[in-house]
Amino acid sequence: MKVELLSPAGNMEKLKAAINFGADAVYLSGKDFGLRASADNFTIEEMYEAFSLLHSKGKKGYVTVNIYARNYDFNELGFYLDQLKEVSPDALIVSDPGVFKFIRDRKIEIPIHISTQANITNYMAVKFWQQLGAERIVLARELTREEIRFIAENVKCELEVFVHGAMCISHSGRCVLSNYFNKKDSNRGECTHPCRWKYHLVEETRPGEYLPVFEDERGTYIYNSKDLCLIEHVGELIDMGIKSLKIEGRMKSSMYTAVVTGVYRQVIDAALKGEFKVDEKWIRLLNTVSNRTYTKGFYADEADESSINYKTSSYVRGSDFLGVVTAYKDGRLNFHCKGKINMGDKLQILTPDMDEFILKVDEIYDLNGEKVEFTKPNYDYFFKYDIDIPENSIIRRIL
Ligand code: SF4
Incomplete structure (x- = not known):
């Protein structure tokens, strides 16, 4: 099967x-x-x-x-x-x-x-x-x-x-945390993710006194x-x-x-x-x-x-998404920009077959062939590059 x-x-x-x-x-x-x-x-x-x-x-x-x-x-x-x-x-x-x-x-x-x-x-x-x-x-x-x-x-x-x-x-x-805290029903697609929040303990006769719940100095995220x-x-x-x-x-x-x-x-x-x-x-x-x-x-x-990740509910993020390759022809690597790229950046290109290439940004061109100093998201540009990169490869900055 x-x-x-x-x-x-x-x-x-x-x-x-x-x-x-x-x-x-x-x-x-x-x-x-x-x-x-x-x-x-x-x-x-x-x-x-x-x-x-x-x-x-x-x-x-x-x-x-x-x-x-x-x-x-x-x-x-x-x-x-x-x-x-x-x-x-x-x-x-x-x-x-x-x-x-x-x-x-x-x-x-x-x-x-x-x-x-x-x-x-x-x-x-x-x-x-x-x-x-x-x-x-x-x-x-x-x-x-x-x-x-x-x-x-x-x-x-x-x-x-x-x-x-x-x-x-x-x-x-079976989770009703979001319903309870925010009146947003997780079983109707509205979850506000209270399981990712940071919690304190309050004793009922001491309103306003927030007792910390912590593993270390950063606190804890118990859910x-x-x-x-x-x-x-x-x-x-x-x-x-x-x-x-x-x-x-x-x-x-x-x-x-x-x-x-x-x-x-x-x-x-x-x-x-x-x-x-x-x-x-x-x-x-x-x-x-x-x-x-x-x-x-x-x-x-x-x-x-x-x-459980008790230390933080923030995401760990190891890369910035910067673009998608739209075409490669005659040494021109065309891409659609998703995030700002600057001169001197060292980028990674990841192909759909998961091959990885490095590109050091020395020159960036707009589609009229004019040199630019940096890119803007949602516009198209090209680099000069001597490796034939397949369409749909992603361009990113490894952090
Ligand atoms: S994401 Fe968290 S709050 Fe939302 S349904 Fe799941 S466990 Fe409950």
Whole structure:
């Protein structure tokens, strides 16, 4: 069975980055009813463009409709689903049994995947959804390796497992921190991430006295989970028969999507060839994109204090995203600028095959051939460069 690399697509630029760097499929959302309300997401017109591009390249796309709905949602949801039926995605990702029934009652025959938000933690729950007609189950991120293995051995349904990205400290689909603090419902895509905040303790008869909770002089972030990274375990997940390996991060940059997708493409290809050994380069590259330092989460064992980053909830970021290569011809490396580049900068170029090149900036030209001293985001420029660099390679500054 071919295993699928499934990447996040928060907008069209990220979708292109995912497919250029080796994703087999992407997941994306419309403007409503998905769980990342603050990502750019896709209009219906953009979805037509996205699916035409995906299918022309033999890739798949799944649309998230994974809110927990309220009664008042169904009118608008019906209208939206009728539009999606015309777009014809390869699957809908759903959490709510009511939404599941509504889709089937409406005779929308698009396959349904059950979202991790439905918090499926056992093989009987998988069978339950399969009996109702779900084609794939995205397992809860709170499962250990042995639990995943047991489920895989005891069901016939397609299974999808998260291998990389941010983790919730609470069980997926059961967290109400954001609802409680901000009246923003995480099960409707509005999470304000209070698990990343810094907390103090207040004794009830001493209002206003904030007692520190700290590990060291920087304080602590007691709910702040590190990010999941399971590259070491990709081979065994494939051996278990997991159909799809998923990367989290629709709100991350297109550089993040490109680098993480490119690394996992190499990991999966190596595992499929039976040559699996963790390459130090993969770890180094994963450390160049934003992360909260890495953990295996619940996979290797129950998560414990080593899964939490107590020191800071800020991202560690190892690079600045500066541009995307648009063409190479006759010694001219054309690129679309994403961040300011100055004379004298030392840049890295990373190709979709994950080859790395260094470029020292001695001259920058605008498209009229005029020399400029620095670049401005969203304009196009070129460098003179003697290596033929493939289109869609990314240009960045390693920090
Ligand atoms: S507050 Fe944190 S744990 Fe809760 S849903 Fe939001 S991101 Fe997840």
